[in-house]
Amino acid sequence: MKKITCVRTQVNQGQIERCKKDIEQRTSSLQFFSETMNLAGNMVRLKILYLLFHEKQLCVCDISDILEMNISAVSQHLRKLKDKKMILPRREGQTIYYSLSEKHKVIFDYVFSMIENENL
Amino acid sequence: MKKITCVRTQVNQGQIERCKKDIEQRTSSLQFFSETMNLAGNMVRLKILYLLFHEKQLCVCDISDILEMNISAVSQHLRKLKDKKMILPRREGQTIYYSLSEKHKVIFDYVFSMIENENL
DNA sequence: TTCTTATTTTAGCAAATGCTTAAATAATGG
């Protein structure tokens, strides 16, 4: 990376340093949220999360039927959500039901209440 | 798209239809949130939003210094945020200061308060 | 006007994403 810094004189060097330290200190929280939002920042996955929030549990087939999408495509989205522990699988015979994990429920309680109240 | 539906007998067809209708009705809200989270779901952009939340306003150079990133790369992230009206530019001579837009501040008030309280 | 500074834009490219198709697991019922 070539460094093309601005040469400006009125830069507040104290502010820059304070911000750098603050960011560094918050790195893990920021990482957690950026990963969470990255997953939710996809129309298909947000719909899946929204559906699980309301229906409590659904299997791949259900989601595939509702979203009118290929089962394999849905399954691959579910895997991403599962890998980051946003949803949990529960096997019942051949069927695997997914539900929202508690850790992320706090966030989605908030997000989906905004969506439903249209407080945009 | 080849339709490979599950043949299961115990599917609740009423539930499927209700969900389809619900999703359709919420499409625009879900779209808004998925776009918002898609933008925030990137470590660099989330850091930028976090910085603007605290510092009120910053120019590209400031952000470039703080994140130790190429100015052009930062500028391209700022453009995406600006395009979706998440941040607003304000020119002051040669310098352009960016700040969070009011529309999204509600969401970030919540997200960043969680980040700071480590309520993950 | 020309030079400098702050920023944006463009082009190019490697890496990541999301879908489709086909093959692989896994559980259940003859």
Added chain:
DNA sequence: CCATTATTTAAGCATTTGCTAAAATAAGAA
């Protein structure tokens, strides 16, 4: 065991993303 059903996984491919480097704007200052 074999066949069926539900689901996951792997391979392939087109699209998108995010960065670098270089060129283009834009606003002073000389």
